[in-house]
Amino acid sequence: MIKLVIVMLLVWVGFVLFKKMRRLNVSNHPDNKIGQKMIACSVCDTHIPESEAIVKDGKIYCSKSCL
Numbered sequence: 001m002i003k004l005v006i007v008m009l010l011v012w013v014g015f016v017l018f019k020k021m022r023r024l025n026v027s028n029h030p031d032n033k034i035g036q037k038m039i040a041c042s043v044c045d046t047h048i049p050e051s052e053a054i055v056k057d058g059k060i061y062c063s064k065s066c067l
């Protein structure tokens with residue numbers, strides 16, 4: 001009977017550690033694109049993250065081909 005309790009305890013500890021590690025991984029590697037402002041290309045109207053946009057003469061372009 002005591003063996004069963006120990007096994008259950010080990011499973012529970014493993015589960016808690018697994019949950020903790022998953023949470024740490026999420027906070028250590030945040031996706032930069034999530035929560036970033038999305039802006040539309042003035043040529044093709046494609047929505048892209050602000051950091052990837054090309055701004056020229058006050059207009060926004062999604063890529064060099066639109067520029």
Ligand SMILES: [Zn+2]
Nearest residue numbers: 041044062066
């Ligand atoms: Zn475009």
